[in-house]
Amino acid sequence: MKCLSTKATSIKPSGIRKFFDLASTMEGVISLGVGEPDFATPWHICENAIHYMSTGHTHYTANRGLLELREEICKFHKEHYNQVYDPENEVIVTIGGSEAIDLCMRALLNPGDEVIVLDPNYVAYAPSVILSDGVVVPLKLKEENDFKILPEDLKKVITPKTKAMIINYPSNPTGGVMTKEDYAKIIDIIKESGIYVISDEIYAELSFDQPFASLAQFDEIKSQIIVVNGFSKAYAMTGWRLGYCMANKELSSVMNKIHQYVIMSAPVMSQYAGIEAIKNGYDDVLMMKEDYLKRRNFLVNRLNRMGLKTNMPHGTFYVFCNIQSTGLDSETFCERLLQEQKVACVPGNAFGDSGEGYVRISYAYSIDHIKEAIVRLEQFLKDLEN
Template identity: 60%
Template sequence: MKSINRTIEHLKPSGIRKYFDLANAMEGVISLGVGEPDFDTPWHISAKAVESFEEGHTHYTANRGLIALRRQIANYYRNRYGIAYDPDSEILVTVGGSEAVDLCCRTLINPGDEVIVLDPNYVAYEPAILMAGGVPVRIPLTQEHDFKLLPEDLERAITEKTKAIIVNFPSNPTGGVMTREDYARLVPILKESGIYIISDEIYSELVFAGEFCSPASFDEIRDQVLVINGFSKAFAMTGWRLGYLLSNPELSEQLTKVHQFVIMSAPTAAQYAAIEALEHGMPDIAGMCKEYEARRNLICARLNRMGLTTNVPNGTFYVFANITSSGLSSDEFCVRLLEEQKVAIVPGTAFGESGEGFVRISYATSMEDIKEACARIDAFLKTLHND
């Protein structure tokens, strides 16, 4: 047999899957590793999908998605974040945020182009860059600076080969958030460089204090920004696989070209559900966000009392706990915790080299499970101190 694409052959599997597979093979495991809401999709949203079936809406939509949905997305970004996008020419509905990441990379990157990623970062970014023939360039983020992107680090990373940067705030895995003031310090650098900014805003609704800020809200760089968002995290719609991509008309035309050949259109029933989510689902978000905040407060307090230094994240449903006091590597910590106490979390190294010494813990699970998991982590740490 002939060889396959070398880039694919050399891609490493997701560092998260190892722990899911181990946990699934054991009984009595409490999983704090899954990056999805534990809430079911609110029924009024699901009911609209059922209604769409009953009304015979089982055919392809326009490549860009239902115009009614695109108008709702435009209204949402204008009313919520003060950013205007034309539903006819600047909005593309995708199969989850994951397709949007892939579309951005395949549309923007020529072989050898450099794309800056923040380290640690979401596991899909670097593979998407590599599969498009690009070269990932990492900027390490630090706990000391709340895992924010600093202007001096950005300026140092940009070269003549830099095509784009991928930012994700609120961040998976750190929970870090960039304020408007933080972004304002980056805007002159981004404007002068002319690079594209791929802004993954999937956690935009999960901010606990202050307001979410998108880099697209700065007029000076608005046309350089490609915004990725979707319904998975905010509306508890992970299984519906629906996202969207916002960009200037010229870019959107090219992105849609790739989408139409690879996908055709996003799932029709999911689009009808998403219209309902944007029209009537904001109270659902508020309720879930309030519960996440209570869980965050509990888990951060417990982890810090155990000596696992943990910044209190201002967004997402993750904490990025510093486990260096344990004397174990991130991978050793997670393997032993799973084997000895049946708690599944994810090593920071699954998200990049700068994740060494950290673990990602998801609090998208019940308060009862969080309390029991914390008790087990505490017991695990005590056994380490007795070794």
């Protein structure tokens, strides 16, 4: 239709939702596709929200969010990650991390500005760039490098038009991480180029094998870094839609203006839940993290034993499984696995061209579901050989 936006109509639907929606129409499907914890939000977090709702706290908050929540966010990041931000001027509470990414793009981009997006990457990044009139420039990551950013590769994709780069470590979909030593190798490139880096750290609390590292820990480039985080993954609060972004005062002020007009403020009951989560919920995070670790170890071991080469993910709750040995492309593999064995996962090409030949399997599901899915997957591979 001529009346519709060409930008909006040109964007492909999410490859994640496509297979989830298809699986939801079939009976007996085990879905390992969506990145949502199978745990319910811990009750003490829900109870705090209920208490404030029952006592009449049901109104707008400040645009940036409740000051107490912003103060607790800054305190948490200083204690756990050595990231220092001002709760009054450098933090905005958002509708999930997704709104924060959108605010970054709208605040930073002019038409034609280039944004480096890792490939493979989370499915929402490229559309957010396009919708803000930016140009997506993929930075291809390789399995043999554990899907890390290498300085020589980063240099090649930076041009005079580069405005920003979006990174996500621990990574959805690969489970890859960047250590502080890895980041140190690209600091000079970021500083000299003057680009902004939007660092989506939504899985920071789900780092398994080494301490979480962030570009915001490097003082020499901190003003160029925008940290995005939230409560969905670590605290099992996906439905509460609560995130936040932290950036230098000038940029944060511009982002807050956009937030004012589009959102006003994040839901107040979610913010009170967030206060309780960040103050008293870390034991819950550690409990869930321990369970994810057991699932990860089981899943990676079984996938490799059945001949599907899979790097050990050092964070998140995903494995990025190499299925090239089957001779099938990602879409065909996932379609046939769903139709023939009723197991749903996500084709790697949903996350960019470099994801072709892989599938993303989430282990944010019970170990019983994972074990049954593995039995079905093994049968699927045997049927392929015959």
